[in-house]
Amino acid sequence: MDRIIDITELALRDAHQSLIATRLGIDDMAGACAELDEAGYWSLECWGGATYDACIRYLNEDPWERLRTFKRLLPKTPLQMLLRGQNLLGYRHYQDEVVERFCQKSAENGIDIFRIFDALNDLRNIESSVRAVKKIGKHAQGTISYTVSPIHTTELFVDQARRLQDMGIDSLCIKDMAALIKPQAAYDLVKGIKAACGPELRLHLHVHATTGVTLVSLMKAVEAGVDCVDTAISSMSLGPGHNPTESFMEMLEGTGFTTRVDLERVLRVKSHFMKMLGRYSEFLSQVTGVDTEIFKSQIPGGMLSNMESQLKQQGAGDRMKEVLEEIPLVRRDTGYVPLVTPSSQIVGTQAVLNVLMGRYKVLTGEFADLMLGYYGAVPGEKNPEVVKMAYEHARKEPITCRPAELLKPEWEKLRAEALTLTGCNGTDEDVLTYAMFPQVAPKFFATRHEGVRNLGKDPDTGESETQPAEGHQGVITGPITYSVTLSGRQHKVTVAPYQ
Amino acid sequence: MDRIIDITELALRDAHQSLIATRLGIDDMAGACAELDEAGYWSLECWGGATYDACIRYLNEDPWERLRTFKRLLPKTPLQMLLRGQNLLGYRHYQDEVVERFCQKSAENGIDIFRIFDALNDLRNIESSVRAVKKIGKHAQGTISYTVSPIHTTELFVDQARRLQDMGIDSLCIKDMAALIKPQAAYDLVKGIKAACGPELRLHLHVHATTGVTLVSLMKAVEAGVDCVDTAISSMSLGPGHNPTESFMEMLEGTGFTTRVDLERVLRVKSHFMKMLGRYSEFLSQVTGVDTEIFKSQIPGGMLSNMESQLKQQGAGDRMKEVLEEIPLVRRDTGYVPLVTPSSQIVGTQAVLNVLMGRYKVLTGEFADLMLGYYGAVPGEKNPEVVKMAYEHARKEPITCRPAELLKPEWEKLRAEALTLTGCNGTDEDVLTYAMFPQVAPKFFATRHEGVRNLGKDPDTGESETQPAEGHQGVITGPITYSVTLSGRQHKVTVAPYQ
Numbered sequence: 001m002d003r004i005i006d007i008t009e010l011a012l013r014d015a016h017q018s019l020i021a022t023r024l025g026i027d028d029m030a031g032a033c034a035e036l037d038e039a040g041y042w043s044l045e046c047w048g049g050a051t052y053d054a055c056i057r058y059l060n061e062d063p064w065e066r067l068r069t070f071k072r073l074l075p076k077t078p079l080q081m082l083l084r085g086q087n088l089l090g091y092r093h094y095q096d097e098v099v100e101r102f103c104q105k106s107a108e109n110g111i112d113i114f115r116i117f118d119a120l121n122d123l124r125n126i127e128s129s130v131r132a133v134k135k136i137g138k139h140a141q142g143t144i145s146y147t148v149s150p151i152h153t154t155e156l157f158v159d160q161a162r163r164l165q166d167m168g169i170d171s172l173c174i175k176d177m178a179a180l181i182k183p184q185a186a187y188d189l190v191k192g193i194k195a196a197c198g199p200e201l202r203l204h205l206h207v208h209a210t211t212g213v214t215l216v217s218l219m220k221a222v223e224a225g226v227d228c229v230d231t232a233i234s235s236m237s238l239g240p241g242h243n244p245t246e247s248f249m250e251m252l253e254g255t256g257f258t259t260r261v262d263l264e265r266v267l268r269v270k271s272h273f274m275k276m277l278g279r280y281s282e283f284l285s286q287v288t289g290v291d292t293e294i295f296k297s298q299i300p301g302g303m304l305s306n307m308e309s310q311l312k313q314q315g316a317g318d319r320m321k322e323v324l325e326e327i328p329l330v331r332r333d334t335g336y337v338p339l340v341t342p343s344s345q346i347v348g349t350q351a352v353l354n355v356l357m358g359r360y361k362v363l364t365g366e367f368a369d370l371m372l373g374y375y376g377a378v379p380g381e382k383n384p385e386v387v388k389m390a391y392e393h394a395r396k397e398p399i400t401c402r403p404a405e406l407l408k409p410e411w412e413k414l415r416a417e418a419l420t421l422t423g424c425n426g427t428d429e430d431v432l433t434y435a436m437f438p439q440v441a442p443k444f445f446a447t448r449h450e451g452v453r454n455l456g457k458d459p460d461t462g463e464s465e466t467q468p469a470e471g472h473q474g475v476i477t478g479p480i481t482y483s484v485t486l487s488g489r490q491h492k493v494t495v496a497p498y499q
Numbered sequence: 500m501d502r503i504i505d506i507t508e509l510a511l512r513d514a515h516q517s518l519i520a521t522r523l524g525i526d527d528m529a530g531a532c533a534e535l536d537e538a539g540y541w542s543l544e545c546w547g548g549a550t551y552d553a554c555i556r557y558l559n560e561d562p563w564e565r566l567r568t569f570k571r572l573l574p575k576t577p578l579q580m581l582l583r584g585q586n587l588l589g590y591r592h593y594q595d596e597v598v599e600r601f602c603q604k605s606a607e608n609g610i611d612i613f614r615i616f617d618a619l620n621d622l623r624n625i626e627s628s629v630r631a632v633k634k635i636g637k638h639a640q641g642t643i644s645y646t647v648s649p650i651h652t653t654e655l656f657v658d659q660a661r662r663l664q665d666m667g668i669d670s671l672c673i674k675d676m677a678a679l680i681k682p683q684a685a686y687d688l689v690k691g692i693k694a695a696c697g698p699e700l701r702l703h704l705h706v707h708a709t710t711g712v713t714l715v716s717l718m719k720a721v722e723a724g725v726d727c728v729d730t731a732i733s734s735m736s737l738g739p740g741h742n743p744t745e746s747f748m749e750m751l752e753g754t755g756f757t758t759r760v761d762l763e764r765v766l767r768v769k770s771h772f773m774k775m776l777g778r779y780s781e782f783l784s785q786v787t788g789v790d791t792e793i794f795k796s797q798i799p800g801g802m803l804s805n806m807e808s809q810l811k812q813q814g815a816g817d818r819m820k821e822v823l824e825e826i827p828l829v830r831r832d833t834g835y836v837p838l839v840t841p842s843s844q845i846v847g848t849q850a851v852l853n854v855l856m857g858r859y860k861v862l863t864g865e866f867a868d869l870m871l872g873y874y875g876a877v878p879g880e881k882n883p884e885v886v887k888m889a890y891e892h893a894r895k896e897p898i899t900c901r902p903a904e905l906l907k908p909e910w911e912k913l914r915a916e917a918l919t920l921t922g923c924n925g926t927d928e929d930v931l932t933y934a935m936f937p938q939v940a941p942k943f944f945a946t947r948h949e950g951v952r953n954l955g956k957d958p959d960t961g962e963s964e965t966q967p968a969e970g971h972q973g974v975i976t977g978p979i980t981y982s983v984t985l986s987g988r989q990h991k992v993t994v995a996p997y998q
Binding site for chain 1: 681682683684687710711712714715718733734736737742743745746748749750752753754766787788789790791792794
């Protein structure tokens with residue numbers, strides 16, 4: 001009897017977040033839901049992460065309505081979300097009551113499985129969410145944000161796993177968002193956690209594909225006893241995204257492992273998204289192929305392009321190499337934080353400033369907060385001299401408590417503020433939207449009645465990006481077809497006058 | 500002590516053959532040679548396969564001169580070529596004297612390692628080449644063309660390996676051009692061959708990446724004892740090409756295996772080819788990402804697109820599904836030939852005819868030849884009824900001998916014919932060019948003095964494909980810049996009048 005390996009399909013959340021900047025419209029997902037729901041996945045990740053923000057910021061779509069739609073279209077398979085612990089889906093820490101209400105509303109509207117992580121791996125930042133999820137009888141998945149550093153040994157991660165187990169999680173996830181986990185490391189970590197926590201603690205592995213090695217890491221994790229892996233349908237996979245679901249399934253043949261997933265249905269899902277993805281070409285990630293230099297710099301692809309544009313804006317596009325050498329030093333000074341949102345941005349921006357202005361001559365407020373404990377405890381020892389500079393910069397005392405302890409009850413205030421906004425419907429869901437995105441929510445509430453915006457474009461006729469530009473001296477009155485060669489392809493391109 | 504796994508780098512031959520239709524010019528390779536030569540590869544595949552044909556057909560380049568250039572620029576690392584056994588680099592069987600002279604001249608001009616294969620795995624078709632290579636003291640690598648069918652068991656391939664060993668080969672290669680070898684199959688096959696042939700028979704594994712699983716297969720082959728794997732620099736990898744060299748190297752960390760290759764040099768080679776590849780965008784394969792449906796159809800990607808265009812030409816573009824179902828039946832009737840050049844084209848075209856005209860109502864000459872033994876012995880039992888139809892069609896007796904046995908000495912005749920051609924320089928090398936490509940050689944000899952053509956184009960200004968097309972009613976007098984979204988990207992495109 002083959003051992004069953006479960007699969008969480010990422011097509012509805014992380015795949016399009018990684019590949020097309022979270023822009024996939026609900027209309028373009030709905031058509032695949034029947035097949036997805038019947039395919040035999042352990043869960044479907046479909047909410048949380050950046051999808052909430054993208055819904056209200058770009059799609060004029062109520063994220064709660066999206067969740068209810070998924071629940072209606074996917075009645076059979078458990079729905080999963082990614083939750084940033086005490087930050088929920090926003091960018092600051094929330095007081096515990098807000099966290100509890102958010103989890104409760106997410107469950108009521110359709111979430112079954114909550115994957116809860118903290119960028120610093122400060123477990124105190126995920127405690128409240130775990131407690132809230134357990135209280136409402138849903139599945140709380142604790143998470144280890146995987147990273148590589150001199151202090152991040154297998155033992156350290158295994159210890160973290162044990163502490164998460166003590167917290168009462170229903171399952172554990174190793175989350176490797178930068179594709180850093182190599183095959184042997186994956187094997188050792190899965191073995192170590194299973195040995196320490198017992199076979200009964202369900203273990204999941206989430207990896208991206210960016211470095212090209214992580215399908216092998218999934219194989220090794222399977223051999224070491226992992227229970228479930230995250231993959232994405234092949235037409236929405238690879239590059240900065242994830243390993244292809246079909247390749248994972250085919251790879252297992254004859255190994256003594258198998259899945260419950262129906263390949264024929266999966267191939268129909270593939271065709272569906274292959275068509276859909278073509279509609280979002282303007283948002284498609286420029287990262288393709290593989291990049292193993294991440295192993296050296298430990299910098300995720302998205303962070304690299306951010307820093308490049310920061311440098312260019314400062315007229316210092318030629319100093320990238322210095323910044324790449326500075327980042328590991330800054331990261332060491334922070335006590336080796338994992339480089340994920342928001343720590344990746346904080347460390348990256350400080351490294352750019354160090355190169356441009358002199359080391360720690362200028363500190364960002366966020367970097368000072370990180371050094372002073374306002375994001376939580378870091379994995380290693382911070383450089384005390386840099387902590388001192390942070391104190392001098394921010395004039396705030398360093399803290400060691402759980403950051404949310406310092407917050408006063410805020411729900412009633414948030415509620416009162418939300419209710420004053422035009423278009424707010426008075427529900428707790430709307431209050432949560434306001435709480436997490438106070439800048440974006442007012443505009444969204446005001447325009448919500450206009451309905452969802454789908455940003456997809458017909459790949460053959462979608463010409464809204466085409467504008468006559470400088471140098472054009474003729475008058476174009478009809479469509480013109482060119483054969484144009486660019487970025488590695490010859491294309492027939494039809495250009496029509498801009499309306 | 501980690502066990503050393505050797506690497507053959509494919510950048511100079513199969514990588515660009517798979518990704519940009521073999522068009523990479525020698526100028527665009529020369530700049531990477533110093534780094535490649537010092538990087539520590541076991542060998543550099545740089546000649547043979549389709550490169551000879553592409554040189555004289557498209558690049559006005561003498562393939563022998565290319566080989567001498569490589570030998571000059573790569574003095575340290577053994578140079579490797581791919582040889583189609585008795586077909587050499589052409590498309591028919593050659594008499595043994597021609598085979599011997601070809602091998603001799605290849606060695607004289609720079610080849611150290613000859614990888615010799617036959618599409619049907621009829622070992623009699625590679626015997627003469629192996630003998631010729633041994634005679635001149637070079638390295639003869641025997642090859643198994645990997646395929647999947649009801650009769651292609653591990654035992655069958657192991658038996659083939661043993662027979663190749665008896666032939667006196669210096670090493671053995673498992674060649675999986677359609678990316679069909681799954682991890683467990685790779686493990687079992689490598690184990691089986693090592694057990695049967697002894698650890699002293701050097702074993703190489705050549706895989707393509709198309710199905711997305713074969714980096715895992717390389718890992719399993721390494722665990723099973725493979726000595727050398729084929730990879731391609733990451734900037735010329737994946738899709739219908741091969742697994743990235745850097746990912747393979749990084750993957751081994753901590754596993755007890757390592758390579759002799761210098762990663763820093765490899766990364767500089769990567770940068771070089773990343774720039775070069777952008778110059779060949781018009782030739783870039785349309786196949787990207789992964790395709791696991793090859794496992795079902797067993798049809799390599801290139802063959803699929805060929806058949807699609809055949810069907811469309813016949814106004815039967817909607818009958819692809821029937822053809823995909825017909826192919827396995829035709830292949831069964833042939834005795835399960837591996838589907839590689841030329842058998843893939845022969846089987847594919849016959850399947851198209853069967854669907855369009857009725858099963859075996861019309862036979863191609865090549866299909867009849869295949870059924871009657873003129874390509875050699877097939878792996879399994881042929882369908883006797885189809886053999887009978889082939890005989891009735893072709894009016895040729897079935898043969899069971901080695902096809903080249905039927906050939907009369909032909910060298911002097913080929914030489915005499917070649918010498919009559921304008922521009923033929925009278926060398927044996929030129930005679931071989933004429934022998935293998937009698938249609939193309941005359942034109943090449945006549946234009947050789949004009950020098951090598953480089954088909955690369957500056958990706959920013961290369962506008963030779965840009966032509967004003969139907970519907971254009973204005974007059975464009977200067978460059979126009981558009982923002983154009985197509986095939987998954989937003990691009991700034993500058994279009995200038997066609998000169």
